[in-house]
Amino acid sequence: MKRALAVAAAVVAAACGSSSPSSPSSSSSSNALSATSSFTISLQSVSMTANTVVFNWTSTGATTYKMMIGTTSGASDLLNADVTGTTYTWTGPRTANIFYARVAPTSGGQTGTASTELPVFTIDMRYVIDALYFGYGPMSQSTAQPAGSAQAAIWADGSTINVIVTEESGTLSLDAARTFVTDYLAAMSNHITINVTTTSTTWTGVALNAIPLDTVVVRVDNTVCPQVGVIACAYYGPLPYGAGRSSVNLNAAPTATTPGGSVAIAHEIGHAFGLHHLVVGSSVRPEFRFLMNPALLVSQLSTVEKAAMAAARAGGMRNGWIRSQAVAAGLVFAQANPAYMPTPASLIPTLNDIIESVVIK
Ligand SMILES: [Zn+2]
Structure with a gap:
């Protein structure tokens, strides 16, 4: 199973500057009861x-x-x-x-x-956890009711995970990978060891099952995610949900003028580490700008996502957990879409801003 990142036509609206008219008069008296x-x-x-x-x-x-x-x-x-x-x-x-x-x-x-x-x-944190770990609920892309046996993909405690960023993927990709790993480990109480290294080997064309276990390779390889407009994609990694290894695949190397898929490295490593999409219609306030949003709103984990991961960890979520265990632990609702609960998608209005010009499939 893989997730793909696509770039829609980039539309960047130029801001129309207008200087404020000079005001010849100003009130020197203040009224304590005037409107705040x-x-x-x-x-x-x-x-x-x-x-x-x-x-x-x-x-x-x-x-x-x-x-x-x-x-x-x-x-x-x-x-x-x-x-x-x-x-x-x-x-x-x-x-x-x-x-x-x-x-x-x-x-x-x-x-x-x-x-x-x-x-x-x-925002109800249980919706955030359900979307990130199981891909269900009103903040996910799925409207289905999940089975209690649905698995969360999390690297097993004590694992050592090697993230290899090829030099061809660019220094922006390497920097993004390092920042993601730092944020991820802090949120997850350092439950695993992660080594981030870089190599001159391209890894292009290497099949998923030929990548060593517990390894995520970030590389340029346009044969994995060929959909039109896609700039990068990744496999879900952790066993038993994933293959125990993953690749993040950029369709083109970044250039001096084009960051290419490097803008999505943390999002794709998120998938490689088992995280699903977290969807909300609005990006008007920073707290709603999620890394795992299929609209690429920010380039690293948000405060809400880090808090959700820490809460899931504290609630006992571990490698191999199934959704019924998360329900019993109070981390998610028994039903993903309870009819009596308002959903963020219906509550929060859709608002557009410039960064929504980049869209993830
Ligand atoms: Zn994605």
């Missing part, structure tokens, strides 16, 4: 127990504010808190949902005009 501006979400952390969301806003001159969060637009049934300063950290539910947040200045018992309301999209 620049209300933003600066950070969202996802754990097994909660979504922690950090809000920031610009001071209106007031020293106190009322922070309001509701389950419907305009409501404050979840939170109605007095806040000093211009930041608030909210511990939201663990489940996937949309909530509505706004903030207003307060003074002398009066509440001023509220800010623009922000939708907060919370």
